[in-house]
Amino acid sequence: MPSTNSAVKDIYCSKCDARYEINKVLNLCKCGGPLLLDYDYEAAAERMTKAVLAAREFTMWRYLEVLPVLDCDNVVNLGEGGTSLLPSTGIGPQLGLASLYFKDETTNPTGSFKARGLAMAVSRAKELGLDRLIIPTAGNAGSAVAAYAARAGLRCKVIAPKDVPEPFTVDCVYHGAEVELVEGSIKDCGTRAAQLVEDEGWFSVATLKEPYRIEGKKTMGYELAEQFDFQLPDVIIYPTGGGTGLVGMWKAFDEMEKLGWIDGFRPRMVSVQAEGCAPIPRAFEQGIEHAAEWQNPSTVAAGLKVPSAVGDFLMLRAIRESNGTAVAVSDDELMIWTKHLAAREGIFSSPEGGASVACLKKLVEFGFVKSTDKVVVFITGSGYKYLDVLK
Ligand SMILES: *Cc1c(COP(=O)(O)O)cnc(C)c1O
Secondary structure (H helix, E strand, C coil), X not given: CCECCCCEEEEEECCCCCEECCCCCCCCCCCCCCEEEEECHHHHHHHCCHHHHHCCCCCHHHHHHHCCCCEHHHCCCCCCXXXXXXXXXXXXXXXXXXXXXXXXXXXXXXXXXXHHHHXXXXXXXXXXXXXXXXXXXXXHHHHHHHHHHHHHCCEEEEEEECCCCXXXXXXXXXXXXXXXXXXXXXXXXXXXXXXHHHHHCCEECCCCCCCCHHHHHCHHHHHHHHHCCCCCCCEEEEECCCCHHHHHHHHHHHHHHHCCCCCCCCCEEEEEEECCECHHHHHHHHCCCCCCCCCCCCCCCHHHCCCCCCCHHHHHHHHHHCCCEEEEECHHHHHHHHHHHHHHHCCCECHHHHHHHHHHHHHHHHCCCCXXXXXXXXXXXXXXXXHHHHC
């Protein structure tokens, strides 16, 4: 069996001092904290030099030494990652910004950046001999886990809210997943999934409730560094739900410093949410460590309708340590900018990407973003599955 040469060491808790062996099947730490992966960065740096890296295929699997899969045969790959970093042609000049870029995640398999995290989680599930995966989802995560589970030959169950746009469940069914629709928000789906874990023994791959999705999402940080020739941008704007992308990139920057690839400079990390469900901006303003649950969440940006997140404190920590901020935008604003993205940049985005750009406009007005700042806005998903919302 060909080894990936992964330099993974063990698993540690983000809250307490607990450490776990890499081959243990784990969800959360026994203290309830999300689990993260640790690596031997010296060994990784020796094997994965910048020159070695440059010769590899541009997908997220080019960073194998700092990814947790041990055996190449367990890598479940549909070509995820390696997405374009597009310089803005219309919106940047309009807002007076000299260096605005879009990280275009719409081109990932299954139409969103959820592919990165779930490719990793499914690969590790296969490696650990798990064969039944369950996920609570607002849409994109379900599509992604269903596709990767199909490719790996694993069973899969997707729990989504009743009002999930139909295209998200059509592809799940085509991939052979069982789909169950639940009254309420993703929070209620999480409760139902937890019950099925208890009653029927499924393995949950809910956001940050297993250690591997974040390892897939962190590759966005590695890619950005490479695409900017290891000079990180000044500001990163990211539409946040469960927060794996934000927390994952923040982890990636620390890792790259340990690898000797970058210095201590860090982008200011900005979390965007919708006014109808904004627990992170509210907690950020209140200066508190954990975000209280948002009551009666409502927004067309389904991926942002996450009323409470197990990794809230990790998001808030990254935002604060980076001197970033957290902003809520209205559904009207995010829909307008979703249109502008299509009309002025040629990017057909889901509403979450529109939220990022709506946020950018506000930050320019506030003076948080300066005209000379190098800014990256994440366009996290494609508009094609949201036609009902967009038309
Ligand atoms: C899930 C999702 C988000 C939120 O991502 P997190 O990493 O969970 O914060 C944003 N945009 C889209 C399109 C999504 O599907």
